[in-house]
Amino acid sequence: MSDPPSSSSSSSGTPPPRTPPNMHQNTIDPSSKWLVQKYGGTSVGKYAVKIAEDIVSRYIDQHRVAVVCSARSGSTKALGTTNLLLRAASEALRRPHKKNTNSGFVTPVTNGLFRTMSYSETLSSPSSPSSPRSASPGQLFSLTPLTVPQTGQTSPEFNTTVDIIRSEHLNAARASVSDPFLLEELEAEIEKDCDWLRGFLFAAQVIGEISPRSKDCIVGLGEKLSCKIMTVVLRDRGIDAEYVSLEDIIPDRDDADSGASEGPLDQPFYDRLAIAIGDRISQCAPRVPVVTGFFGPVPGSLLSQVGRGYTDLLSALLAVGLSASELQIWKEVDGIFTADPRKVPTARLIPIISPAEAAELTYYGSEVVHPFTMEQVIQKKISIRIKNVENPKGGGTVIHPDPDIDSPAVQQEIGSQSVPEPVSLARLHELSLVAEEHKHGRMPTAVTIKEHIMVLNVNSNRKNVSHGFFAGVFGTLDRFGVVVDLISTSEVHVSMAIEDSLNKKLLERLLLELKKSGTVSVHTDMCILSLVGKLQNMVGIAGRMFTTLAQGDVNIDMISQGSSEINISCVIAGQDAVKALNLIHQNCLQIKPEGAKGRVGPWLF
Incomplete structure (x- = not known):
């Protein structure tokens, strides 16, 4: 099956689009560096014009901007591209119901060919001719994107879904x-x-299979x-x-130097891929490249x-x-907030955060950036x-690689990439107090x-011998592909x-296997509460956290703290x-005012 058609670009070897006079381009200042802007599906779906007018146009006079886009979102999650x-x-892959000999989507004709017609032809000719068009020998096995149903036949189920994709994108355009x-x-x-997609899906229906690589091609169309x-x-x-x-950027898997294999991709593979992508996009200057994820x-x-999440990785x-x-x-x-602002009205924006803290927030519920990306x-x-x-115009949140993120040099570098909105004197005072607390290691992030x-508790059947207990439990979890978020252990529990x-059904099978290692109990409708920050310097922070929960009548079912002391959960x-x-x-x-008590008011209870 063929790959989707690609339009004119430097990546396909065809001349790029002609540039009309007075088009706004990336800066040609040799000292300027590239700036990569990645836009999510909701941003592209709702704010495409705003991105062009208020964002990209503001940056390209000082930076060489490259844009990466996710597939467009829909009005609901299910309608996302x-x-x-x-x-x-x-x-x-769903087989059509066989009610009669003509229920299939393709009808053989007397000369052994298939009567086919593209989708655009279907629109202009609702009813197909009674006899097939003649075909030259070179056309014997070619299929145009959509085969027209004959009398008594039904259109494939996927046709309706492709129509939704088509209309959504046409309306957006x-x-x-x-x-x-x-x-x-x-x-x-x-x-x-969309014609290509119909033809691809039709071919998949004929052979009754969609390989993982074929599914990649289908999803990549978004x-x-x-x-x-x-x-x-x-x-x-x-x-401009x-x-x-970038569908052809990956080296051929037969190339011994490509690092291609069916096993997990290693870091050298990604390093080579980064170089290849960078070389490709550099050729677009001074145009603004819009790059597929x-x-x-x-x-x-x-x-x-x-x-x-491959678009973020790209x-x-x-x-x-x-x-x-x-x-x-x-x-x-x-940006990233001290808590979910939809649930905590007093949550504030975090101007700068370390990669380790951002990773912990991602693992424990906040949608930041995938740690591997x-x-x-x-x-x-x-x-x-x-x-x-x-x-x-907001400054956003910066995930900065420098461990000394409080240094003036780092702060100057961070501010140079954005034009923040004006800040009131009261807000400046609050930020200075927060910065001072963080500097002395007295406040989490x-x-x-x-x-x-869900919490699974397993008690060993062998009270006096713990050998093999943990191996049995974790071996079972591994076979079922279950990822553990938190764990707390003793010798036999x-x-x-x-x-x-x-x-x-899968849960029932898992519990049956775990019961071979001991008594099992299950608690559902639970959640993990995580306090994240550089906690190793905060004496008493765990006591303050658990005392606060106790005063609020919040029962704690399980406690965990890692050796890195980045979070208490x-x-x-x-x-x-x-x-x-x-x-x-x-x-x-x-930050509490002078003389404030530690206990919170009754409005939270």
Whole structure:
């Protein structure tokens, strides 16, 4: 099966689009560095015009900007482009009901050929001719994107899903692009890509299989459509943008030097990939490259090796390959907060955070940046900035690789990448107090909650002999692919907090296996409360945390603290999550006025 069609760009070997006069381009100042901006699906879906007018246009006079886009989101999670593409893939594997001999989608004809027609032809000709068109010998085995159902036949189930994808992107294009010539070209690209998808899914239905590599190609179409729309929106706003598809950037797996294998991808592979991506994008200057998050057929499948966060990983590798000054990840929040501002009204923005703290927040419930993605740029001493599409002048939160993040040099470097909004004198005073507390190691960084947790308790059957008990428990978890978030142990007892995402039958089988090692009990509807920061210098912080919870009548089911002393975590009932967040934030993360008592007011209870 073929790969999706690619439009003109420097990556495909065809000439890039002609640049009209007076188009706004990246700076040609030789001293300027690259700045990689990654936009999530919601940002691209809702704020494409704002990105072009208020963000990219502000940066390209001082930086060489490269844009990376995720697949567009939908009005609901289920209608997001990636979810729709995965749904279409699964629908292609559902066999049609065989009610009669003509229920299939392709009907053989007398000359052994198939009557086929493209989707665009279908629109103009609802009813197909009674006899097939003649075909030359060279056309004997060619299939155009969509085979037309004959009388009595039904359209494949995936057709409806592809129609949704098509209409969503056409509507987005028409709402964002005003130039009729650019819009016509974009609509043609969307139609062509959707025709390709129909043909690809039809071929998969015929052979009854979608390989992991084929699923990668299907899912990768989402980023391509998103980037094509963003490219045209930028050009419509006078910015000289160029669409770049990286589907062929991976070295051939037969190349002995490519590091390709079916096993896990190693760091040398990513290092070589970063160099290849950087070289490719450097050729776009002075145009603004709009780069697909999908980067081709990774050995062993992109989805299985990397997962759906591959767009973030691509942006990190691009930042490394370009030796960028900064990687910016644009979302719909101002940055990382001391707590979830939707649940804690007094939560404040964290201006700077260490990679270790950001990783802990990601593990325990806050959507920051995946630790592996973060590692790619941090090890090259490139900082990451989280920014808000709706508030582009805000400073955001910087994940900085320098351990001495409080030094004046680091602070100056951080401020140089953004133009923050004006700050009131009262706010400046508050920030100075917070900075002073952090400097002396007296305040944690943030508190977070990870919900939908289940606690498994296993007591050994052999009270006097513990040999093999832990091996049996963890061997069982490994066979079932269960990831443990927190663990607390004694010689003959182990408590484990895991995500409550197992289906009922799988959970029943897991519990039966665990009962071979001992008595098992299960507690559901729990959550993990984590206090994150450089806690090793904070004498008494654990006592303050647990005393606060006790005073608030929050029962603690399980406690865990790692040797790194980056976080203290405990398991509590899910119904106490919001109350516990506010309690800990007020008593452990806020500056209290002189003479204030430690206990919080009754409004939280």
